[in-house]
Amino acid sequence: MSVTQLGMPKVFHGSGNIVADEPFPDFARRELKNEQLRANLGFATHTIRSKRASVVGELPDWQELRTAGSEIKQRVMARLPELLEQFEENVTARGGQVHWARDAEEANRIALDLIRAEGAEEIIKIKSMATQETGLNEYLAEHGVGAVETDLAEEIVQMGEDKPSHILVPAIHRNRTEIRDIFLKRMPGVDPGLTDNPPELADASRRHLREKFFRTGVAVSGANFGVADTGTLAVVESEGNGRMCLTLPDTLITFMGIEKLVPTFEDLEVFFQLLPRSSTGERMNPYTSLWSGRTEGDGPQNLHVILLDNGRTAALADEVGRQALHCIRCSACMNVCPVYERAGGHAYGSTYPGPIGAILSPLLTGVEDRSNNSLPYASSLCGACYEACPVKINIPDVLVHLRGKDVDARHGKGEGGRKRRMPDQMDAMMAGAKAAFSNASLLSLAERGLPAGKLAAGRKHRISKLPGVVSGWTQYRDVPEPPAQSFRHWWKKNRQNGTRQRPAGERADVEAMIEANAGLADELHERFAAEAEEQQRAADRAALEAKVEEKEEVQAGVSRELDAGGDGPRDTEAGSTEPERPKPAAEKIARAASEEAGPGSDLSDKGPGRADPEPKGNAPMESEEER
Amino acid sequence: MTEAKAEILRRVRAALADGPSAPEPAREYRRSSDKPLDAVLEMLVDRLEDYKAAVHREDLGSVAGRIEQLLGRSSRYVIPNGLDQSWLPRDSAARVRMVDSGHARKAGSLTVRELDAVDAVVTASSVSCAETGTIFLNARPDEGRRAITLVPDHHICVVPVSTVVELVPEAMRRVGPERPITMISGPSATSDIELQRVEGVHGPRRLDVIILDDGDEAPGGDGAGGASGDR
Numbered sequence: 002m003s004v005t006q007l008g009m010p011k012v013f014h015g016s017g018n019i020v021a022d023e024p025f026p027d028f029a030r031r032e033l034k035n036e037q038l039r040a041n042l043g044f045a046t047h048t049i050r051s052k053r054a055s056v057v058g059e060l061p062d063w064q065e066l067r068t069a070g071s072e073i074k075q076r077v078m079a080r081l082p083e084l085l086e087q088f089e090e091n092v093t094a095r096g097g098q099v100h101w102a103r104d105a106e107e108a109n110r111i112a113l114d115l116i117r118a119e120g121a122e123e124i125i126k127i128k129s130m131a132t133q134e135t136g137l138n139e140y141l142a143e144h145g146v147g148a149v150e151t152d153l154a155e156e157i158v159q160m161g162e163d164k165p166s167h168i169l170v171p172a173i174h175r176n177r178t179e180i181r182d183i184f185l186k187r188m189p190g191v192d193p194g195l196t197d198n199p200p201e202l203a204d205a206s207r208r209h210l211r212e213k214f215f216r217t218g219v220a221v222s223g224a225n226f227g228v229a230d231t232g233t234l235a236v237v238e239s240e241g242n243g244r245m246c247l248t249l250p251d252t253l254i255t256f257m258g259i260e261k262l263v264p265t266f267e268d269l270e271v272f273f274q275l276l277p278r279s280s281t282g283e284r285m286n287p288y289t290s291l292w293s294g295r296t297e298g299d300g301p302q303n304l305h306v307i308l309l310d311n312g313r314t315a316a317l318a319d320e321v322g323r324q325a326l327h328c329i330r331c332s333a334c335m336n337v338c339p340v341y342e343r344a345g346g347h348a349y350g351s352t353y354p355g356p357i358g359a360i361l362s363p364l365l366t367g368v369e370d371r372s373n374n375s376l377p378y379a380s381s382l383c384g385a386c387y388e389a390c391p392v393k394i395n396i397p398d399v400l401v402h403l404r405g406k407d408v409d410a411r412h413g414k415g416e417g418g419r420k421r422r423m424p425d426q427m428d429a430m431m432a433g434a435k436a437a438f439s440n441a442s443l444l445s446l447a448e449r450g451l452p453a454g455k456l457a458a459g460r461k462h463r464i465s466k467l468p469g470v471v472s473g474w475t476q477y478r479d480v481p482e483p484p485a486q487s488f489r490h491w492w493k494k495n496r497q498n499g500t501r502q503r504p505a506g507e508r509a510d511v512e513a514m515i516e517a518n519a520g521l522a523d524e525l526h527e528r529f530a531a532e533a534e535e536q537q538r539a540a541d542r543a544a545l546e547a548k549v550e551e552k553e554e555v556q557a558g559v560s561r562e563l564d565a566g567g568d569g570p571r572d573t574e575a576g577s578t579e580p581e582r583p584k585p586a587a588e589k590i591a592r593a594a595s596e597e598a599g600p601g602s603d604l605s606d607k608g609p610g611r612a613d614p615e616p617k618g619n620a621p622m623e624s625e626e627e628r
Numbered sequence: 629m630t631e632a633k634a635e636i637l638r639r640v641r642a643a644l645a646d647g648p649s650a651p652e653p654a655r656e657y658r659r660s661s662d663k664p665l666d667a668v669l670e671m672l673v674d675r676l677e678d679y680k681a682a683v684h685r686e687d688l689g690s691v692a693g694r695i696e697q698l699l700g701r702s703s704r705y706v707i708p709n710g711l712d713q714s715w716l717p718r719d720s721a722a723r724v725r726m727v728d729s730g731h732a733r734k735a736g737s738l739t740v741r742e743l744d745a746v747d748a749v750v751t752a753s754s755v756s757c758a759e760t761g762t763i764f765l766n767a768r769p770d771e772g773r774r775a776i777t778l779v780p781d782h783h784i785c786v787v788p789v790s791t792v793v794e795l796v797p798e799a800m801r802r803v804g805p806e807r808p809i810t811m812i813s814g815p816s817a818t819s820d821i822e823l824q825r826v827e828g829v830h831g832p833r834r835l836d837v838i839i840l841d842d843g844d845e846a847p848g849g850d851g852a853g854g855a856s857g858d859r
Binding site: 066240268277 | 632636637640641642648653656778796800807809811812815821823828829831832
């Protein structure tokens with residue numbers, strides 16, 4: 002467990018299977034080549050997505066339910082200390098026992114002690130994210146206790162010595178033939194004539210596990226909900242393995258994250274509607290079990306709940322990020338996520354994959370964790386996850402917030418006084434972009450560089466490899482050829498030529514335009530190529546020069562600009578040269594490029610239209626749009 | 629208070645140092661039905677069948693015959709000791725009811741092995757939610773302890789019309805946390821292999837639902853029926 006001093010207060014991060022073994026981009030790059038995984042995941046996410054949409058559409062009050070779900074969970078977080086104590090009180094009053102675990106290791110140790118007290122060498126388990134998070138199975142194995150997963154998919158994953166790829170359908174990356182092969186190899190007493198027909202595979206699992214259910218004295222479960230005002234626990238499932246584990250053994254140990262509480266029994270009516278529809282796309286899952294402590298003569302008589310922190314209080318301390326704790330583990334966000342669909346659940350490294358994992362895992366471990374700090378970038382911020390979330394967790398908002406925290410952490414901010422490192426290419430690019438976008442004449446200059454893109458695009462009219470920090474962009478996609486000129490330049494030119502807007506409804510005479518421009522395209526292509534080449538050479542020279550200077554004089558300048566935030570260098574006049582004044586590297590590159598290319602090479606000078614005079618000073622954007 | 633508990637509570641309080649607000653949740657969703665009973669019953673049948681339960685509409689005169697037919701000629705079946713036995717067919721040489729006492733450790737209860745060997749179980753139910761096709765068992769004397777509706781492979785469940793409601797909140801108000809609650813929506817199922825739905829994994833693979841016209845008044849709103857919650 003790491004302890005991070007974020008000014009005040011101290012937060013305690015979690016441990017266990019919530020830390021990626023390697024950064025998301027590395028894993029994802031490999032997984033993208035796994036065609037089977039992509040095909041299966043694509044099929045699964047599409048199927049569940051459409052089922053979900055249809056059952057959600059059945060409810061006229063879906064948005065009201067989401068609102069209630071979100072507000073109930075906000076209330077849980079705000080009143081967590083009193084609700085936790087109330088929950089413990091009620092569980093205890095009904096004959097159960099509550100244990101508190103600060104981290105994964107402590108939770109596992111408590112469970113092991115309880116199992117040993119019963120003299121059990123093997124336990125049965127219901128699919129549970131919390132025990133996956135703490136790595137309970139591995140821990141028990143190390144200490145000589147076997148843990149048998151009883152959910153069909155978890156059983157497949159466990160026998161295949163594999164990791165779950167989807168929280169809802171963990172074995173979705175395996176097809177039926179692979180599953181048959183795993184069963185034939187690993188399942189004791191399996192019929193050697195087993196086919197890959199799903200009902201037959203399910204039946205094999207039923208036979209295999211039935212004896213385990215009847216004989217095993219200790220079961221371990223997770224919990225979907227814990228009710229503070231009654232001490233009730235709820236497990237939502239499909240196959241009946243949950244009911245078996247919750248009913249037949251004499252001892253039941255339940256792992257529950259401290260955020261899984263709801264204040265009242267009444268609140269369950271909201272989540273029992275939100276969860277199944279969002280999760281499996283069913284109106285209701287086949288079985289839900291609720292128990293409140295011990296019932297004489299019915300079910301386990303020896304009941305334990307292990308309340309788990311493991312980084313949850315660290316997540317709670319983050320005012321923006323704490324909403325990630327509202328999650329009810331439905332997996333709707335995964336099924337709508339374009340990144341998840343292609344990269345798959347394994348790439349996220351943690352027990353919690355997909356969009357929610359991309360925020361929850363770094364919140365639990367701290368974004369400073371080297372492998373998890375890439376997770377907040379594993380998203381295109383399209384917002385589909387927010388829309389699908391049954392408790393309205395604003396995942397894109399938290400992703401952006403965590404990206405900010407990551408940048409701060411890497412720059413030594415937030416951890417008190419650590420010296421910032423050297424500015425990198427990204428800093429230079431951002432400083433340059435800030436300068437350009439806050440000054441119209443600078444932007445205009447930068448846009449002159451567009452023809453250089455034409456050269457880079459070449460005959461394919463696509464750019465398939467960008468250099469430096471932006472190279473990641475072109476790893477799996479091409480950038481279309483940039484236009485020869487910017488819209489701003491085009492507009493200015495055409496307006497000066499007296500071009501009037503066509504009256505609405507009047508069609509342009511395309512034929513006439515083509516005829517008038519005959520031969521022009523070839524001529525332009527040739528000239529643009531020559532100009533672009535020259536500009537590219539100039540830019541290369543400037544970049545080299547800037548790199549050399551960067552260490553001595555630029556560093557201080559960039560740091561000041563970034564730290565100051567807000568205003569860019571608004572006073573910089575286009576084309577002016579002030580060699581004695583330190584400039585951000587990127588701005589220097591842009592300036593050097595434009596100087597080298599010079600006004601003489603400005604395409605608008607010799608273009609088919611007349612040159613427009615170079616605007617001086619701060620020509621505000623709005624003036625360009627005036628009629 | 630254990631050291632771990634004290635520390636976790638301390639961490640939680642520190643994390644909430646900004647004092648986030650906790651408004652009373654808005655409950656603008658539907659909490660009571662505005663549908664007539666016929667429509668609600670029709671919806672229940674539709675949803676139960678959609679999830680592969682077999683549904684039968686009976687009255688007090690026909691229920692025993694239906695159960696007889698569902699059990700088949702040769703059957704050893706278990707019932708909870710509080711079940712209304714007027715619903716059941718007469719025992720014969722080949723068809724025998726076995727009454728479970730309701731307490732696993734007291735005389736008169738069946739062992740797990742015995743339950744695994746019976747052909748079926750017949751029980752009543754506390755409340756059924758039409759909108760989701762869900763039957764709620766609350767371990768009352770006519771529903772029995774949880775094991776008897778779990779281990780046998782065939783569950784025949786009687787749903788009196790007076791216990792049918794439309795909405796989840798209405799159903800939740802009729803069960804209480806004092807005893808275990810099991811919510812059942814169709815037979816056990818899995819979609820873990822290539823998302824193909826397979827009925828029947830560990831729970832009963834066959835679910836017959838008898839909607840019994842018991843002559844009681846329609847429940848309409850909540851809390852009105854004879855089986856209202858005891859919270």
